[in-house]
Amino acid sequence: MTTTTEQQQDQSAAVYLPHPRLVSPEGGRAKPWVSSMAEYEALYKESIAEPEQFWTRMATETLTWDRPFRHVTHGSLKNGDVAWFPDGRLNVAYNCVDRWALADPDRVAFVYEADEPGKATRVTYKELQEQVCSLANVLAAFGLRKGETVAIYMPMIPEAAVAMLACARLGLVHTVVFAGFSSASLAERVADARARVVITADEGLRGGRPIRTKAIVDEALQSCPEVEHVLVFRRTGSEGVPFSAPRDVWWHEAVAAQRPYCPPVEVSAEDPLFLLYTSGSTGKPKGVVHTSGGYLLGAALTLKYVFDIHEGDVFCCTADIGWITGHSYVVYGPLALGATSVIFESVPTYPDASRYWRLVEEHRITQFYTAPTAIRALRRHGDDFVTRCDLSSLRVIGSVGEPINPDAWTWYSEVVGGGRCAVVDTYWQTETGSHVITPLPGATPAKPGSATFPFFGVELAILDPTSGAELEGNDVSGVLAIKRPWPSMARTIAGDHKRFLDTYLKPYPGYYFAGDGASRDADGYYWIRGRVDDVINVSGHRMSTAEVESALICHPAVAESAVVGAPDEVTGQSICAFVTLKDSYTATDALTAELVKEVRTRIGPIATPKTLILVDELPKTRSGKIIRRILRKVVAGEADQLGDLSTLSDQSILEVLVNKVTAALRG
Numbered sequence: 001m002t003t004t005t006e007q008q009q010d011q012s013a014a015v016y017l018p019h020p021r022l023v024s025p026e027g028g029r030a031k032p033w034v035s036s037m038a039e040y041e042a043l044y045k046e047s048i049a050e051p052e053q054f055w056t057r058m059a060t061e062t063l064t065w066d067r068p069f070r071h072v073t074h075g076s077l078k079n080g081d082v083a084w085f086p087d088g089r090l091n092v093a094y095n096c097v098d099r100w101a102l103a104d105p106d107r108v109a110f111v112y113e114a115d116e117p118g119k120a121t122r123v124t125y126k127e128l129q130e131q132v133c134s135l136a137n138v139l140a141a142f143g144l145r146k147g148e149t150v151a152i153y154m155p156m157i158p159e160a161a162v163a164m165l166a167c168a169r170l171g172l173v174h175t176v177v178f179a180g181f182s183s184a185s186l187a188e189r190v191a192d193a194r195a196r197v198v199i200t201a202d203e204g205l206r207g208g209r210p211i212r213t214k215a216i217v218d219e220a221l222q223s224c225p226e227v228e229h230v231l232v233f234r235r236t237g238s239e240g241v242p243f244s245a246p247r248d249v250w251w252h253e254a255v256a257a258q259r260p261y262c263p264p265v266e267v268s269a270e271d272p273l274f275l276l277y278t279s280g281s282t283g284k285p286k287g288v289v290h291t292s293g294g295y296l297l298g299a300a301l302t303l304k305y306v307f308d309i310h311e312g313d314v315f316c317c318t319a320d321i322g323w324i325t326g327h328s329y330v331v332y333g334p335l336a337l338g339a340t341s342v343i344f345e346s347v348p349t350y351p352d353a354s355r356y357w358r359l360v361e362e363h364r365i366t367q368f369y370t371a372p373t374a375i376r377a378l379r380r381h382g383d384d385f386v387t388r389c390d391l392s393s394l395r396v397i398g399s400v401g402e403p404i405n406p407d408a409w410t411w412y413s414e415v416v417g418g419g420r421c422a423v424v425d426t427y428w429q430t431e432t433g434s435h436v437i438t439p440l441p442g443a444t445p446a447k448p449g450s451a452t453f454p455f456f457g458v459e460l461a462i463l464d465p466t467s468g469a470e471l472e473g474n475d476v477s478g479v480l481a482i483k484r485p486w487p488s489m490a491r492t493i494a495g496d497h498k499r500f501l502d503t504y505l506k507p508y509p510g511y512y513f514a515g516d517g518a519s520r521d522a523d524g525y526y527w528i529r530g531r532v533d534d535v536i537n538v539s540g541h542r543m544s545t546a547e548v549e550s551a552l553i554c555h556p557a558v559a560e561s562a563v564v565g566a567p568d569e570v571t572g573q574s575i576c577a578f579v580t581l582k583d584s585y586t587a588t589d590a591l592t593a594e595l596v597k598e599v600r601t602r603i604g605p606i607a608t609p610k611t612l613i614l615v616d617e618l619p620k621t622r623s624g625k626i627i628r629r630i631l632r633k634v635v636a637g638e639a640d641q642l643g644d645l646s647t648l649s650d651q652s653i654l655e656v657l658v659n660k661v662t663a664a665l666r667g
């Protein structure tokens with residue numbers, strides 16, 4: 001290993017041009033893994049023309065197999081029976097932890113930036129191995145065996161990753177539930193996943209405010225009698241946290257009784273590693289299933305190439321581990337590469353809007369990955385918060401979760417990246433497991449706002465939404481689809497393979513349907529145009545409009561509701577709910593506030609409607625279907641572009657609707 005000073009010199013030398021529009025970038029001294037468009041094209045071509053050769057090399061170089069695979073891939077998108085490396089066997093925790101703990105025990109696996117500033121700590125690979133092993137022994141002592149599911153509901157602390165890896169060590173399947181979800185949402189997921197054990201913490205801490213994590217778990221478990229054990233990590237040590245032995249067990253007491261070594265359980269590459277619930281176009285969230293081999297390979301390879309990770313790099317992804325971005329790029333990707341990953345517990349504006357940039361300065365972060373909503377919000381605070389910090393260690397800065405507008409892209413590139421860093425706008429989904437459309441630093445000339453080109457092995461198509469025909473050539477728009485299986489794609493929805501087929505594989509047979517609109521411009525660059533289903537994107541979080549509508553309808557005053565996404569300068573979209581009341585209720589501000597609260601408590605703060613409008617009538621067709629298209633246009637301020645209104649049963653309601661929306665949005 002190089003010394004810190006050498007590393008820092010290397011890092012500052014390894015700069016890539018920010019890829020101004022179609023200007024060729026240059027590599028610095030530490031040569032990027034892919035350093036020209038020609039090199040990217042050659043590798044991409046190989047991945048499509050010679051997939052067996054390409055994926056055999058990648059899977060062998062990147063992962064350590066207990067039993068090497070003989071077959072690379074199996075099945076098709078048409079049949080929905082995809083498998084990768086099906087006869088290969090491995091252990092994910094061994095790959096992520098032991099390989100580095102054995103070779104370089106003092107290497108830092110996690111830098112933990114706690115909510116309280118100035119309290120960062122480090123976890124080495126050796127320490128991580130011991131923690132993962134002890135916890136795995138606790139889980140084994142609960143009687144859990146390979147294939148069973150464990151729910152994790154924890155703050156952004158290293159122990160959350162330890163919990164995930166302890167499951168992986170035993171071949172258990174984890175399902176992490178974002179700790180901002182309500183008790184009802186948690187209960188729904190725990191029950192659907194049939195988890196017998198929940199791992200949690202006494203409390204969370206965000207921006208100095210305590211969160212009653214354990215109390216929320218207790219509320220949830222009132223409707224989950226099948227949960228036998230709750231393992232509680234002591235994060236804040238506050239008094240009065242509810243605790244009921246023998247069901248509840250303190251983490252520190254349980255691990256202290258266990259041996260810090262636990263042999264990894266060999267699993268098939270196709271055995272599930274985790275379920276992750278995400279919103280769909282119906283109210284019920286779906287448990288997307290990812291596998292051990294293909295998923296891990298996808299997470300590791302994309303991180304290596306897209307963020308150009310080299311030895312000694314300190315990678316920081318600000319996503320919560322409750323989302324796929326946290327799974328792939330806080331935990332699995334970085335650890336599978338033996339990199340150092342930063343776990344950030346706080347919020348970007350605590351104690352002030354310099355928090356991210358002080359983090360970069362203090363830990364000499366080399367690659368930084370966040371969401372456009374954070375970029376836009378921080379930009380509003382002014383450049384000083386950024387420029388007062390030393391960001392010279394940064395080489396690649398990434399964006400994920402929603403389209404990044406060119407303005408925000410340019411600010412990120414110029415002010416955060418200092419004009420020296422490559423900006424990677426990465427497009428992917430919970431279901432894709434890892435990046436599918438993305439630039440490669442040092443190779444891809446950027447166009448701000450475009451996610452550019454497909455990653456290796458991803459064969460894209462733009463389809464005509466109505467006929468399903470593939471639109472060939474450049475300069476086309478339609479819906480985005482993928483033409484062949486890739487290793488980290490989701491395999492199914494837990495307990496509902498039919499829903500998996502119906503949602504992703506049947507709409508356009510032979511293709512994976514992503515649910516996003518997209519275009520390919522005259523130069524072949526891909527531009528994502530947003531969801532084409534009833535999913536909206538608030539601050540980079542996927543939210544199902546149907547789920548919010550179902551929460552509203554639970555309130556006794558609500559007759560009907562319709563939820564749409566409204567354009568929002570900071571969060572991309574915001575939730576706008578229209579509600580009609582039952583006859584016996586009167587519209588008041590207090591009732592409006594109560595309905596907003598209803599959603600917040602039922603789903604969680606991330607689902608809070610920004611605008612809730614009580615109306616007498618919703619726009620409907622003659623057969624009684626709500627026409628959401630009209631509501632979307634009205635909230636977007638495009639009431640003059642409503643298009644064909646012939647299906648609207650009562651046109652007289654439009655004027656009232658427009659006036660109400662204008663007043664509400666102004667207020």
Ligand code: WTA
Binds near residue numbers: 427431514540
């Ligand atoms: C959107 C997050 C434009 C898209 C990793 C997708 C994006 C949904 C981008 C998946 C991007 C994600 N540009 N849109 N770079 N990245 N999206 O499952 O609509 O939480 O379908 O995964 O986010 O959200 P999910």
